[in-house]
Amino acid sequence: MNTRILLKGKDLLGIKDLSTEEIMLLLNSATSFKEILGRDIKKVPTLRGRTVVNLFFEPSTRTRTSFELAAKRLSTDVVNFSGPSSSIVKGESLLDTALTVQALGADLVIIRHSSSGVPHMLSRHLRASVINAGDGTNEHPTQALLDAFTILEKKGRIEGLRIAIVGDILHSRVAKSNIYCLRKLGAEVRLIGPATLLPRWFGEFEGVKVYHDLETGIEGADVIMMLRLQLERQGTGFFPTTDEYFKEWGLTKKKLSAAKPDAIVMHPGPMNRGIEIASEVADGPNSVILEQVTNGLAVRMAVMYHLEERKEE
Amino acid sequence: MPKQLLDKKEIDRTLTRISHEIIEKNKGTEGLCLVGIQRGGVHLAQRIARKIGETEGVEIPVGSLDISFYRDDIRIRKKQPTVSRTEIPCGVDDKKIILVDDVFFTGRSIRAAMDAIMDMGRPALVQLAILVDRGHRELPIRADYAGKNVPTSKAERVEVLLKEDGYEDGVVLLQPGEDVP
Amino acid sequence: MMLLITNGYLVNPAENFEGKADILIENGTVKKIIKSEKPKKNNFKDNNFKDTEVFDAKGMYIFPGLVDMHTHLREPGFEHKETISTGTLAALRGGFTTVCAMPNTNPVNDNAGITEFILSKAQAAGNARVLPIGAITKGQKGEELAEFYMMKKAGCVAFSDDGKPVANPLVMRRALEYARGAGALIISHAEDPLLSEKGVMNEGALSVSMGMKGIPSVSEEIAIYRDIALAEFTGGRLHVAHVSTEGSVRIIRQAKERGVAVTAETCPHYFTITEEAVAGYNTNAKVNPPLRRKKDVEAIIEGLRDGTIDVIATDHAPHSLEEKTREFDSAPSGISGLETALILALKLVLEEGALSLMELAGKLTVNPAGILGLDSGIIKEGAQAELCIVDPAKEYVLKSQELISKGKNTPFDGWCLKGAVAATFFKGRLARW
Numbered sequence: 001m002n003t004r005i006l007l008k009g010k011d012l013l014g015i016k017d018l019s020t021e022e023i024m025l026l027l028n029s030a031t032s033f034k035e036i037l038g039r040d041i042k043k044v045p046t047l048r049g050r051t052v053v054n055l056f057f058e059p060s061t062r063t064r065t066s067f068e069l070a071a072k073r074l075s076t077d078v079v080n081f082s083g084p085s086s087s088i089v090k091g092e093s094l095l096d097t098a099l100t101v102q103a104l105g106a107d108l109v110i111i112r113h114s115s116s117g118v119p120h121m122l123s124r125h126l127r128a129s130v131i132n133a134g135d136g137t138n139e140h141p142t143q144a145l146l147d148a149f150t151i152l153e154k155k156g157r158i159e160g161l162r163i164a165i166v167g168d169i170l171h172s173r174v175a176k177s178n179i180y181c182l183r184k185l186g187a188e189v190r191l192i193g194p195a196t197l198l199p200r201w202f203g204e205f206e207g208v209k210v211y212h213d214l215e216t217g218i219e220g221a222d223v224i225m226m227l228r229l230q231l232e233r234q235g236t237g238f239f240p241t242t243d244e245y246f247k248e249w250g251l252t253k254k255k256l257s258a259a260k261p262d263a264i265v266m267h268p269g270p271m272n273r274g275i276e277i278a279s280e281v282a283d284g285p286n287s288v289i290l291e292q293v294t295n296g297l298a299v300r301m302a303v304m305y306h307l308e309e310r311k312e313e
Numbered sequence: 314m315p316k317q318l319l320d321k322k323e324i325d326r327t328l329t330r331i332s333h334e335i336i337e338k339n340k341g342t343e344g345l346c347l348v349g350i351q352r353g354g355v356h357l358a359q360r361i362a363r364k365i366g367e368t369e370g371v372e373i374p375v376g377s378l379d380i381s382f383y384r385d386d387i388r389i390r391k392k393q394p395t396v397s398r399t400e401i402p403c404g405v406d407d408k409k410i411i412l413v414d415d416v417f418f419t420g421r422s423i424r425a426a427m428d429a430i431m432d433m434g435r436p437a438l439v440q441l442a443i444l445v446d447r448g449h450r451e452l453p454i455r456a457d458y459a460g461k462n463v464p465t466s467k468a469e470r471v472e473v474l475l476k477e478d479g480y481e482d483g484v485v486l487l488q489p490g491e492d493v494p
Numbered sequence: 495m496m497l498l499i500t501n502g503y504l505v506n507p508a509e510n511f512e513g514k515a516d517i518l519i520e521n522g523t524v525k526k527i528i529k530s531e532k533p534k535k536n537n538f539k540d541n542n543f544k545d546t547e548v549f550d551a552k553g554m555y556i557f558p559g560l561v562d563m564h565t566h567l568r569e570p571g572f573e574h575k576e577t578i579s580t581g582t583l584a585a586l587r588g589g590f591t592t593v594c595a596m597p598n599t600n601p602v603n604d605n606a607g608i609t610e611f612i613l614s615k616a617q618a619a620g621n622a623r624v625l626p627i628g629a630i631t632k633g634q635k636g637e638e639l640a641e642f643y644m645m646k647k648a649g650c651v652a653f654s655d656d657g658k659p660v661a662n663p664l665v666m667r668r669a670l671e672y673a674r675g676a677g678a679l680i681i682s683h684a685e686d687p688l689l690s691e692k693g694v695m696n697e698g699a700l701s702v703s704m705g706m707k708g709i710p711s712v713s714e715e716i717a718i719y720r721d722i723a724l725a726e727f728t729g730g731r732l733h734v735a736h737v738s739t740e741g742s743v744r745i746i747r748q749a750k751e752r753g754v755a756v757t758a759e760t761c762p763h764y765f766t767i768t769e770e771a772v773a774g775y776n777t778n779a780k781v782n783p784p785l786r787r788k789k790d791v792e793a794i795i796e797g798l799r800d801g802t803i804d805v806i807a808t809d810h811a812p813h814s815l816e817e818k819t820r821e822f823d824s825a826p827s828g829i830s831g832l833e834t835a836l837i838l839a840l841k842l843v844l845e846e847g848a849l850s851l852m853e854l855a856g857k858l859t860v861n862p863a864g865i866l867g868l869d870s871g872i873i874k875e876g877a878q879a880e881l882c883i884v885d886p887a888k889e890y891v892l893k894s895q896e897l898i899s900k901g902k903n904t905p906f907d908g909w910c911l912k913g914a915v916a917a918t919f920f921k922g923r924l925a926r927w
Binding site: 004005025028029031032033035036039040041043044045046074305 | 379381382383384395396397398399400428429432433434
Binding site: 016093094095113115116117118120121135136137138139170173176199201202204205 | 703704774777821822824
């Protein structure tokens with residue numbers, strides 16, 4: 001008899017802690033959820049009666065909305081905790097806020113924080129499952145899952161693909177989660193960016209190659225993931241100007257020709273057109289950027305479903 | 314050795330009978346769509362569809378339905394390692410949906426399956442075909458087409474083994490602690 | 495009232511003696527030390543043993559009372575983290591009879607008034623001896639020199655802006671020069687704040703993979719280079735606090751070879767654990783300088799072995815639970831170290847074989863005492879008994895909640911430790927905790 005595969009941990013804190021089997025479980029189920037999202041009635045009663053709390057210490061309309069909609073599609077009740085209206089700005093400690101959320105009866109707590117490790121610390125004090133929706137410059141696991149899901153849909157496999165991640169790797173939690181995820185699934189991962197944003201420590205990551213020249217790095221690539229350049233970093237010494245950045249590391253149609261002709265171009269959004277990516281590429285035939293958004297819903301539903309499912313065992 | 318309830322031949326005969334009953338009751342095959350409940354019902358739905366097709370000379374659409382997301386009880390997904398596909402290529406609107414499952418027990422899976430079907434659209438009718446009815450219903454649901462009625466105790470298990478899954482066709486009754494040979 | 499400590503193994507670096515010895519204490523004063531392979535009661539045949547209490551130290555080491563030249567007692571200003579009373583009791587439990595209190599209190603110990611306040615509080619507490627360290631600059635702001643002469647007269651034994659680096663090289667130059675004239679020691683918290691930026695752990699593959707801002711090893715090394723160059727140039731006496739990197743050990747070794755008046759300390763956490771201890775965002779392993787890599791740990795041990803690093807200090811830095819349960823970025827740095835320092839250091843002798851018992855005892859007694867110009871850390875006849883008796887065989891699981899210090903912040907919580915302080919004598923009295 002087949003035995004069920006379950007997630008091992010109570011929480012989804014990072015891809016770092018997941019096994020390949022767990023990643024594949026989530027991606028497989030996401031396929032089923034995507035089917036539901038294609039129906040007229042896009043809602044299933046699966047998690048009826050459960051409470052999901054969005055605890056966002058850092059504003060993010062896109063990610064919060066995606067989690068909120070995913071939770072609603074599973075028939076949960078969703079509460080948002082964020083912005084200046086919550087107790088967070090009143091000087092309440094992080095832990096007190098989390099325990100308040102617990103007292104509300106939350107089953108799943110989705111946490112975004114500008115400081116790395118906050119979901120990990122709070123998860124130790126919460127009975128509820130914690131989903132990391134982005135912590136500092138550490139991880140953004142559901143983004144990596146939706147990226148992997150998108151690649152699987154487009155390419156049918158991940159193992160053996162050449163995947164280039166381009167931009168501010170150092171400060172990108174999306175890049176971190178993608179590196180772990182894609183390596184676990186057997187891809188060849190190439191990191192490309194200016195050396196200040198891609199310091200030599202990345203050379204110590206197992207199975208990862210580091211490039212500082214875009215066209216060399218994306219040569220023969222099956223997938224190119226562009227990262228959002230945080231414009232606030234201009235003038236902090238990491239790179240001189242966005243002008244030079246675009247000329248060296250911005251993806252244009254011409255530079256894209258170094259990759260495979262059927263290469264797909266991804267971006268976690270929101271994009272800085274003309275800084276890290278040219279519009280001709282963002283809107284071009286290789287771009288799968290909008291499909292990533294839809295897939296985000298399916299993947300987040302799968303994560304919530306499997307975290308709740310293991311509690312019943 | 315576990316007690317055998319049906320052998321290969323008996324399964325085949327039962328499915329043949331059910332396929333004839335389906336044609337008879339629906340006065341033909343117009344709008345018919347067989348939907349197997351993951352995982353035990355999918356292969357049976359395909360076999361019944363083939364039999365109907367052979368008799369009537371038409372191709373009967375077959376779908377598969379995963380009810381994980383509609384369950385009221387985790388035990389429903391016990392048999393499958395992961396969530397399986399839901400795929401009903403012909404759609405359900407105005408179709409005569411014949412749900413197919415292997416073992417009919419509490420009725421909760423069927424309730425979940427009906428909810429799932431209803432969320433996908435508005436079928437003309439829904440009927441239920443099952444291979445083994447072991448009793449112990451907890452919901453007011455009955456089968457339109459039933460293979461074999463088997464009295465069981467709640468602690469026992471009924472397993473339908475099919476060659477599509479690498480077994481020799483057969484239905485066995487397992488005592489607690491017993492496993493499929 | 496007499497006390498006989500018998501059957502113990504005395505390690506007394508001031509005399510370079512180690513061996514079996516019996517110690518007779520009369521009214522708190524060491525009356526006689528009888529060294530022999532097999533001490534007998536008739537060693538003391540002159541004495542009447544009728545009212546003599548006997549402490550059987552069989553299998554135990556007897557060290558002089560330990561000297562910690564780097565302690566944060568937090569009072570005045572941060573009594574929720576520690577008080578002079580709780581901190582000094584924790585010191586006695588850890589075997590320390592003398593602790594040097596760093597000036598980063600509130601207000602900062604940058605004038606004789608605060609120094610006197612600390613001393614009077616310590617006097618009242620009556621636990622371990624507290625020797626204040628004055629700030630180098632007023633308010634530890636790194637701008638204007640504090641009153642070294644007045645603070646020295648009030649009782650400060652050295653000057654440091656510990657907790658903060660003296661970022662401006664001109665200020666550090668003046669401090670070393672002025673201190674030379676005053677016969678004072680400058681203790682450097684060696685860190686370049688511009689290079690450390692907002693770092694919270696060691697910079698490297700681990701910090702990058704955990705998404706944390708790193709403090710590069712060069713931040714410490716450049717500051718040590720600078721301070722050694724300034725000490726060499728001014729002739730001032732420099733002591734480098736909490737050395738944590740391989741490069742720092744190398745730089746100090748080279749300076750000592752050239753004859754620069756520099757000494758150095760490290761802390762148990764820098765030779766016991768690595769940056770891996772912050773895994774899972776454990777704020778109890780957040781410390782400044784940060785825990786480094788394995789190669790650094792090895793270099794620190796080598797530096798202790800070859801004498802480059804003179805002193806093992808605790809850098810006891812207690813914090814409240816509330817502060818340590820903040821997010822990693824905002825949690826304060828520091829480890830509560832007084833009660834574990836000796837036991838962790840003992841591993842270097844008993845497990846690593848890196849140091850002899852005598853070398854270890856020196857780094858915890860006469861070396862810091864010598865650097866600070868103190869007569870502590872010695873056992874001799876006619877002096878008040880200040881001893882630390884250690885049972886090296888006792889095994890137990892460290893529970894942070896059981897620490898005497900208010901600061902329960904230790905990365906060694908749950909560790910299986912071998913060795914415990916069995917008794918500490920301070921000013922002739924057996925300490926109770």
